[in-house]
Amino acid sequence: MLIVAGLSLKNLHPRVWDPNSPYFLASLRAVMVSYGEFHQMPAQMERAERLGLREYLGVPKHVDVYLDNGAFYFLRTGESAERRRYQEFVEKARPDWYPMAFDVIPTPQMSKAKQEICFKQTMNANRAYVHDGYVPVIHVSRMLDSYVDAISRHPKLAAKNRLAVGAIVPNLLRAPKALSYDTILGKLVQVRSAFREKSIHLFGIGGTSTLHLAGLLEIDSVDSSGWRNRAARGIVQLPGSGDRMVANLGKWRGRVPNRSEWGKLRLCRCPACRVKGIRGMKASGIKGFCHRATHNLWVLLEEVRWLEKHLDADTYHNNYRRRLDNSVYLPLIEKALAIRTTCPSRPV
Ligand SMILES: [Zn+2]
Numbered sequence: 001m002l003i004v005a006g007l008s009l010k011n012l013h014p015r016v017w018d019p020n021s022p023y024f025l026a027s028l029r030a031v032m033v034s035y036g037e038f039h040q041m042p043a044q045m046e047r048a049e050r051l052g053l054r055e056y057l058g059v060p061k062h063v064d065v066y067l068d069n070g071a072f073y074f075l076r077t078g079e080s081a082e083r084r085r086y087q088e089f090v091e092k093a094r095p096d097w098y099p100m101a102f103d104v105i106p107t108p109q110m111s112k113a114k115q116e117i118c119f120k121q122t123m124n125a126n127r128a129y130v131h132d133g134y135v136p137v138i139h140v141s142r143m144l145d146s147y148v149d150a151i152s153r154h155p156k157l158a159a160k161n162r163l164a165v166g167a168i169v170p171n172l173l174r175a176p177k178a179l180s181y182d183t184i185l186g187k188l189v190q191v192r193s194a195f196r197e198k199s200i201h202l203f204g205i206g207g208t209s210t211l212h213l214a215g216l217l218e219i220d221s222v223d224s225s226g227w228r229n230r231a232a233r234g235i236v237q238l239p240g241s242g243d244r245m246v247a248n249l250g251k252w253r254g255r256v257p258n259r260s261e262w263g264k265l266r267l268c269r270c271p272a273c274r275v276k277g278i279r280g281m282k283a284s285g286i287k288g289f290c291h292r293a294t295h296n297l298w299v300l301l302e303e304v305r306w307l308e309k310h311l312d313a314d315t316y317h318n319n320y321r322r323r324l325d326n327s328v329y330l331p332l333i334e335k336a337l338a339i340r341t342t343c344p345s346r347p348v
Helices: 035-040 042-051 053-057 071-077 083-093 112-128 144-153 155-159 168-172 181-194 208-216 226-232 259-266 271-282 285-312 316-324 330-342
Strands: 002-006 030-034 064-068 137-139 162-166 199-202 221-224 235-237 243-245
Touching (some): 002 064, 030 053, 035 042, 053 064, 144 155, 144 181, 162 181, 181 199, 208 285, 208 316, 208 330, 226 235, 226 285, 259 271, 285 316
Parallel strands (some): 002 221, 030 064, 137 162, 162 199
Antiparallel strands (some): 235 243
């Protein structure tokens, strides 16, 4: 499973993809930028179009550049974007992976009628972008059956080898009327088994436990900005288990590490901890942020390495409980594991 590191144009540090940066993570294979951000920064948009996204970011050949269409940003701000302008940006900036424009994301609180409108508008956009490598987008919502049906019935969309699944974030964040975790799991299983040949990308998966879930369901790639968001709040991720607050940055509160967790963090081999250790993690300002963000992303990449090693060797079921501590997602992970054991894996 590919981890796609979500970036922010407002601050491109730490440059984890750059071999010349002290924060370089050699196992990182993909980064994501959002069209929503370019839309707010016309000068950056023009520069990325002139240079191409790869050169604009200074991304080496072994790292793929993913573009998010900004649908979540447009949902939050109520701003609108032009399809034609997005298309022009894709053509000039040449990302390696890019969704159609624009999906209309439903929120769990919306009435059935409103969710139907989101579905219709999103499917119209999918049908308008069957050409040139645009990736179709569907949503984990009450309309998922209709999405699966509509994609399967459309010859060109059915023939596409990629699919992106969005709208999972408001549900995982337990927004009012959010789908239950069980329902989300069921819906993801449904998508995976309906489109066995497609490379499936899941938008916005943040923590280590949800990575396990995605890995068990044989999702091909996930993106996350959680490594940066957590770092900004003074939070670091512990391998296998949850988040811990290591730097007191004022307004945020969280669980602090206990003695054995500090011990674990002291032993961390990520590029940031190897040089600066716990002191770097606790630092304020941009240095502390870069340290924590690099550490967090490294933990995610290592988690996937651990997960895939054990899934491949068929030793996952003997080890995941110890690894995941007492994650709230544990019951769900057990269900996903049971589904994986009873259903044959998709053809490789
Ligand atoms: Zn570290």
